[in-house]
Amino acid sequence: MPDLRALTLGAGAWVGALLVLLLPGWVALAVVVLVASAAVLGVARRLVAPGWLGPTAALVAVAGVATLQQTLVATSPLAALAEEGAVVSLRLEVTSDVRVVAGRFGDLQVAQASVSRVEGRGSAWSLDAPVVVMADADWPRPPLGTSLETAARLVPADGDVAALVRPTGVPRVVAEPDVWWDAAAAVRRSVRAAVEGRDADARELVPALVVGDDGGLDPALADDFRTTGLTHLLAVSGTNLTLVVGSVLVLGRWLGVRGRWLYALAAVGIVGFVMTARAEPSVVRAAAMGTVALVGMGANGRSRGARALGVAVLGLLLVWPRLAVTPGFALSVLATAGILLLAPPWRDALMRWTPRWVAEAVSVPLAAQVACTPVVAALSGQVSLVAVGANLLAAPAVAPATVLGLAGGLLGLLWAPLGVLVAAPAAWSAAWIIAVARRGADVPTAAVDWGTGPVPLAALTALCVAAVLVAPRLLGRPASAMACTGLLVVVMLVRPPTPGWPPRGWVLAVCDVGQGDGLVLRAGDHDAVVVDAGPEPAPMDACLDRLEVTSVPLLVLTHFHADHVGGVAGVVDGRRVGTIEATGLLDPAAGVLSVEDAVGRGPALSAYGATRVVGDVTLQVVWPRPDGSGTDPSESAPNNASVVLVAEVSGVRILLTGDVEPSAQAALARELPGLRVDVLKVPHHGSRHQDLDWLASLGARLALVSVGEGNDYGHPAPDLLAALTAAGARTWRTDLSGDLVVVEREGGVGVVARG
Incomplete structure (x- = not known):
């Protein structure tokens, strides 16, 4: 049996961090004091064993550190200035790589930084406070480790940073990155250069495998990795460090390094890995888990590994308590614990009738998957059925x-051609992993929708616990093991029907794609006109699968914001797609490029005023004007350039409005006087910026809002919902009801929600 005492230290530390981070301050303090008092009193009266004092001390220590960090951030001068929206002068050091994200009005550069001096409102402070820098796309991109001075507006922030920094001028570089950051950046560039001439996906996957540099990976491929349970390969994980440092140790032994020098070599390898992958909390966490795995490979590895895991969790949370609420931390700890505690007895059970190498190859990914399944389901709402098989097939190439x-x-x-030669097998191996991910994601039931509510997650956790208890008996007998495997294969290869879905007589579906639009007009049996594709491929693909859509004769993209075009790859995946049309304003450029990458060509222009029939759908393009006039320049140009459609399916008139803002809505009111529809797709996810008079005049019986749960924009606006209700429309929202399907029955319209 492994020594579990150190694991209780880690568990106590984790609970202490969660108490402070998830509960109000006074409640967390009361619970910590109550737990500590109960433990001390229980030991004093010999009601509990003295061993409980260790986990309790860990809980109190981490709770204290978390409280102190929160207090320092909340009382920072930066936080006070941010509440006032102050414009200040800052000296800061960039502590992460810059990444580009899609904003509401264009791309933004985002990076972590540490502020050492701030001047504003007639005062100056020297401090050390974490911030997040959010700069426009044209702001100079500083490399990690750069110190600079800049003017900026401060914006309040949640979490563990004192403020959001919005630069307002050109920064002045005070100090270039230190030599070790330059060296790490050179290695990262060289890894990319070594595979530059390879297939596009392979040359992006190799840097992701080596140092977690997945910035250029195709979103559709990343989605396939998620479906097949291979996402851990795209981020810096303990596996990366185990492989890198393990290979360094093998090389050291081959060169004659022995004894304590091997420990020194391992330490150098760990530090070098952390610096190359970036010394951020997530990377240090991965390095810690990788070190635990290395310890677990040695003599008496199960017990020593368990002790190392408990100490690693305690140490990490004492430094960065906020890791306790990050998915990566939970997945790393659970996967490592599963491999250390569950895999050995499962391996021993399998060895009764299989060779050792087969038993180890099956038991390790199976143990990690079972341990992580509840957390993965809580994050994605899905349970992967192909994860173990995909990891088995991919493992030899990792x-x-x-x-x-x-x-x-x-x-x-040292010599670029030599690097290209050595990295060639790496690209070939990456191509194999990519093939496994894509083929696995194409399995009819690669993953099942599970839900993220407390009841389904509790049920899933109970099933995983039951699996842990019965697994040794099932795996130890050939008949039961093969029967379970055969049942799993049948379930994966036969797509289960969704009872009653799609509902009879459906004409329009609003897919629950989160904060974005994904609309489907029924054009015939298994045929549909799709308008927008949401922000991610997977939700759109899954929605079309549920609707049994196999052919898309027309795909219309209202405009190129990521929440409308990011999921185009999910539309084209496995379906016949005909004409693709879009607005004429090719902005933002990143959205245009993502569409071209997904479909292999640029979209055609939706012709203003054109009316056409596509199967059972009649469509008319009523906006935007060809000359681009009629809108307020102070509003979002891409939003106001949205393609607006009037559609009719089975006698039901539908207005699809994209994200048009008030001035465009007013122009439509002037150009289409007396327009009446049965169904309104509410513009811009229910933003408060609307022409309420026009929307109310449409006479819609149903108003559908495609909106993400818990979004940061306040969508949909309460005033808008009240106005639509007052106008006689019944309002439905995807964030509350999931997929929404409009049905036509006996001359009327209704909505069926998938929930």
Whole structure:
């Protein structure tokens, strides 16, 4: 049996952090004091064993650190200035790589930074406070480790940062990155250069495997990795460090390094890995879990690994308590615990009738998957059925892709052709992993929708606990193991029907794609006109699968914001797609490029005023004007350039409005006087910026809002909902009801919600 005492230290530390981070301050303090008092009193009266004092001390210590960090951030001068929206002068050091994200009005550069000096409102302070920098796309992109001075507006922030920094001028570089950051950046560039001439996906996957650099990976491929349970390969994880440092130790032994020098070599490898992958909390967490895995591979590995895991969790949370609420931390700890505690007895059970190498190959990914399944389901709402098989097939290629990719990058610093030669097998291995992800995601039932509510997650957790209890007995008998495997294969290969879905007589579906639009007009049996595709491929693909749509003769993209075009790959995946049309304003450029990458060509222009029939759908383009006139320049140009459609299906008139804002709505009111429809797709996810008089005049019986749960924009606006209700429309929202399907029955219209 492994020594579990150290694991209780880690568990106590985790609970302490969660108490402070999730509960109000006074409630958390009361609970911590109550737990500590109960433990001390119980030991004093010999009601509980003295061993409970260790986990209690860990709980109190981490809770104290978390409270102190929260207090320092909340009382920082930056936080007070941010509440006032002050414009200040800052000196800061960039502490993460800059990443580009899609904003409401264009791309933004986002990076972590640490502020050392701030001047504003007639005062100056020297401090050390974490912030998030959010700059426009044309702001200079500073490399990690750069110190600079800039003017900026401060915006209040939640979480563990004192403020959001919005630069307002050109920064002045005070100090260039230190030499170790330059060296790490050179290695990362060299890894990319070593595979530059390879297939587009392979040359992006190799840097992701080596150092977690997945910035250029195709979103559709990333979605396939999620479906098949291979996402851990795209981020810096303990596996990366285990492979890299393990290969360093093998090389050291081959060169004659022995004894304590091996420990020193391992330490150098760990530090080098952390610096190359970026010394951020998530990377240090991954390095810690990788070190635990290395310890677990040694003599008496199960007990020593368990002790190392408990100490690692305690140490990490004492430094960064906020890791306790991050998904990556939970998945890393649970996967490592599963491999250390569950995999050995499952391996021993399988070894009764299989070779050792087969038993280990099956038990390790199976244990990690079972341990992580409840958390993965809470994040994605799905349970992957192909994850274990996909990890089994991908595993032989992970080590050569990682180790040879890094070796190619290092040798490329000395001589570029040598780096390309060494990295070639890494690209071949990456291509195999990509093939596994894509083929696995194409399995009819690669994953099942599970839900993220407390009841389904509690049920799933109970099933996983039951699986842990019965697994040794099932795996130890060939008949039961093969029967379970056969049942799983049948379930994966036969797509289960969704009873009663799609409902009879449906004419329009509003897919629950989160904060975005994904609309489907029924054009015939298995045919549909799709208008917009949401922000991600997976939800749109799943919605079309549920609607049994196999052919899309027309795809219309109202405009190029990511929440409308990010999921285009999900529309084209496995379906016949005909004409693709869009607005004439090719802005933002990143959205246009993402569409071209997904479909292999640019979309055609939706012709203003054109009316056409596509199967059972009649469509008319009523906006935007060809000359682009009629809108307020102070509003969002891409939003106001949205393609607006009047559709009719089975006698039901539908107005699809994209994200048009008040001035465009007013122009439509002037150009289409007396327009009446049965169904209104509410513009811009229910933003408060609307022409309420026009919307009310449409006479819609149903108003549908495609909106993401818990979005940061306050959508939909209460005043808008009240106005639509007052006008006689019944309002439905995807954030509350899931997929919405409009049905026509006996001359009337209704909505069926999937929930």
